[in-house]
Amino acid sequence: MNFISDESLKKIVNDKISGSTELLGLINLYFRKNFRDRQKSKDAIKYLAHHLGTFPNIQNYLHDLSPLLGTTKLTEKYFKNFDLKSEKLFDNIFNNALPCLTDKKFILTISNSRTVFEIIKRLSKIQNLYIIVCESRPKFEGRQTAKNLARENINVRLITEAMASGYLVNCDCVLTGADQILKNNNAVNKVGSLELAVLAHYFGKPFYIAADPSKYTGRIRFTQRKESSDQIWKNPPKDILIENKYFEEIPNKLITRIITNKKARQKNK
Amino acid sequence: MNFISDESLKKIVNDKISGSTELLGLINLYFRKNFRDRQKSKDAIKYLAHHLGTFPNIQNYLHDLSPLLGTTKLTEKYFKNFDLKSEKLFDNIFNNALPCLTDKKFILTISNSRTVFEIIKRLSKIQNLYIIVCESRPKFEGRQTAKNLARENINVRLITEAMASGYLVNCDCVLTGADQILKNNNAVNKVGSLELAVLAHYFGKPFYIAADPSKYTGRIRFTQRKESSDQIWKNPPKDILIENKYFEEIPNKLITRIITNKKARQKNK
Known part of the structure; x- marks a missing residue:
């Protein structure tokens, strides 16, 4: 799984600047763009799990996304939920x-x-x-x-x-x-x-x-x-x-x- | 006195890295090399006094050097004394x-x-x-x-x-x-x-x-x-x-x- 030709994925994995929450945002954008290509997405999940699996938030995201791939409706719902959950999370943190x-x-x-x-x-x-x-x-x-x-x-x-x-x-x-x-x-x-x-x-x-x-x-x-x-x-x-x-x-x-x-x-x- | 063509002098004046003791060492090297050219040295003293005169050690050095210029023997003695004094100063600081x-x-x-x-x-x-x-x-x-x-x-x-x-x-x-x-x-x-x-x-x-x-x-x-x-x-x-x-x-x-x-x-x- 060390070979992957997708430059945008490599960039995420080699990003030493962003925190894991920021990285997860980038990963979400990646799958939003590519989820219709099922094989590509499956490879990406394996690749990201291998390199960034130590971050629990990224691990959970990939784990939940994996079974939905190929079902456009469910995957789109997952992305929408992800956005809503993110906003709500930041709202809650802000309120505290x-x-x-x-x-x-x-x-x-x-x-x-x-x-x-x-x-x-x-x-x-x-x-x-x-x-x-x-x-x-x-x-x-x-x-x-x-x-x-x-x-x-x-x-x-x-x-x-x-x-x-x-x-x-x-x-x-x-x-x-x-x-x-x-x-x-x-x-x-x-x-x-x-x-x-x-x-x-x-x-x-x-x-x-x-x-x-x-x-x-x-x-x-x-x-x-x-x-x-x-x-x-x-x-x-x-x-x-x-x-x-x-x-x-x-x-x-x-x-x-x-x-x-x-x-x-x-x-x- | 803002116009001076000597690059090594300009470098000293624009040096934002060295402390004043280090700068004085560089100034001393400059005059060691150039003191036989009396006019050049006089111009250099004016230029340095204008730009670095706020450092008391540099001011004193220039003040004491100025009347000796042109007298090779006295100037060389001044440089030798400067070295001896520097070494002794650092020895004293080290001992303390x-x-x-x-x-x-x-x-x-x-x-x-x-x-x-x-x-x-x-x-x-x-x-x-x-x-x-x-x-x-x-x-x-x-x-x-x-x-x-x-x-x-x-x-x-x-x-x-x-x-x-x-x-x-x-x-x-x-x-x-x-x-x-x-x-x-x-x-x-x-x-x-x-x-x-x-x-x-x-x-x-x-x-x-x-x-x-x-x-x-x-x-x-x-x-x-x-x-x-x-x-x-x-x-x-x-x-x-x-x-x-x-x-x-x-x-x-x-x-x-x-x-x-x-x-x-x-x-x-």
Whole structure:
């Protein structure tokens, strides 16, 4: 299953920028376009399950889609339901975020989280916002977040991670997504998030994490995923070591609240 | 005095990467090469005083060199003295650093400081070191530091600022240079330094600043220098704001010790 000629599928699998919720959105678009070609869709399901099966939300999506393929009516209904469920999920998360964010104007974030985007988009309809986005080295996916927010006419400023303290001290809170929430309620998110959590703690600002239920992986331990050091420095002198760590663990004690779609999952503070 | 045809002088004036001690070293090399051409040297002094006169060490150097120009013997003696004084200065700073660093193996730094380099170079002769260097966005001058250290056969690892927490937690201390030390003993240094100071505080690691006496500017307040936003993102969408702040102030309470050439200037802890 490593051979697949479809470039758009390869792009999804090799996308190191998007979170799993964002990826699932792209996967859904792919099948909407291609579901009438049953064999192609079946191959795509196998390919995606092989490469992205570790994300529970993607695994569930593929599992439920598989038996419907070939039945146009049922498949179209599945897509429609997917959209409705997504909207409802983000509405629910937003409603739970609202008590935390209702007095927040200057919000700092990092990386590219669909959930954070959906919250901020909804919040911007009811209050004036200034969003500060860390560029998110090494892959700069913060730029994508900044673009998405600017497209919604939200005031947005892009900074480097190095500049974070200078901006955080004047922000109302930090809001990030999550790659996963571990069993002990520690969060795993894009590298740089722990630094923001420590800075928020030091400057007395709330640090919120937004996570849809698929992020609760039930895992006990976080295993680091290392990526190519080229992303940090192409062709460095050979004696200089470079490790490219993508994610890091944020201890629960530094998280003011994990905002999800269920009220029960929130910490009571 | 804005017109000067000498490319190597322009390079020094436009160098946004090096600290003032490093710049002075480059200026000294320039005059060593060109001092026999008296008119050229006089023009260079005016040009440098105009553009870099805010650095006290450079101002003093130019002031003392000026009357000697044309007298080969005296000028050569001046250069020789400059080298001896530099070596002695770094030796003194190193000797004052030694009590802090004698048990430190894993040291984290940022940006490109000549003083930090000279300390680490000397320390590496007497103990095994592992230096972690932040790349220092947006201009990546940490890469130059990493290269300089690797050339001295010192173990060196380059990281992004976003990765700092993950490494700092396992480091023995942070050691940075300073752009200036204010009258209240707050330090001004490359953006990212405040974040390292807060992280060091949180993880219970000492945060040292090394500064030669020229860095004591006696100024009461730090004025931000803003640089081109292109360095952060070339041609971003027009609605995205970008400010490129080069330096930031680190409150003295976050600094474990300012290491300088004089014992009296050190904080007694």
